[in-house]
Amino acid sequence: MNDYLKKINLAQEINIELQISKSDFTKKFRENVDESNLGFEPFEVFTSSKNEYKGFIENNSFELKKRQKLFDTNYSFSKATGTIVQETDKLTIKTLICGFQKKMFVVFGFLIVFYAIFLSSIFIGDDNAPKFFILPFLLFHASLMIGIPYFVMRRSVKRMVYDLERDFHYWVTKN
Numbered sequence: 001m002n003d004y005l006k007k008i009n010l011a012q013e014i015n016i017e018l019q020i021s022k023s024d025f026t027k028k029f030r031e032n033v034d035e036s037n038l039g040f041e042p043f044e045v046f047t048s049s050k051n052e053y054k055g056f057i058e059n060n061s062f063e064l065k066k067r068q069k070l071f072d073t074n075y076s077f078s079k080a081t082g083t084i085v086q087e088t089d090k091l092t093i094k095t096l097i098c099g100f101q102k103k104m105f106v107v108f109g110f111l112i113v114f115y116a117i118f119l120s121s122i123f124i125g126d127d128n129a130p131k132f133f134i135l136p137f138l139l140f141h142a143s144l145m146i147g148i149p150y151f152v153m154r155r156s157v158k159r160m161v162y163d164l165e166r167d168f169h170y171w172v173t174k175n
Helices: 002-007 022-032 104-124 131-173
Strands: 011-018 033-035 053-057 061-066 079-086 091-098
Touching: 002 011, 002 091, 011 131, 022 033, 022 053, 022 079, 022 091, 022 131, 091 131, 104 131
Parallel strands: 033 053
Antiparallel strands: 011 091, 053 061, 061 079, 079 091
């Protein structure tokens, strides 16, 4: 699944190398990321925190995502899952950023069933219906309803890659 998501630009792997020890990075991570299990939080936009991310860190792995804010137009669908490897003088962070969440299967499944029923009702229905007008409109509408979420998720992955690289380096250089 991840290979397919990488092909369609809904997932991306990045490697970040930092000149810091693993224990120091873990400490910085806990300072800058609010502890969360990343489950569904319906009132997340109403919580206040100085930290931009929420997530958790364990021994050699972490998981995080951007905190949602009220009136924020930078849709933060992406979730980053990574491993931390301490080499001799540097720390290597291998991260997979994925913009496609499991809950989107329900949304896209519903859309496909809806359009399949609607399309079949056009051809099974009355012969006097203007099929030449309904079919192009239906295809255009379906492409918008599936295409807009795709482009939003793809942009979210690109933005998360940029933000993570920038923020990890900032955490290390910040006192």
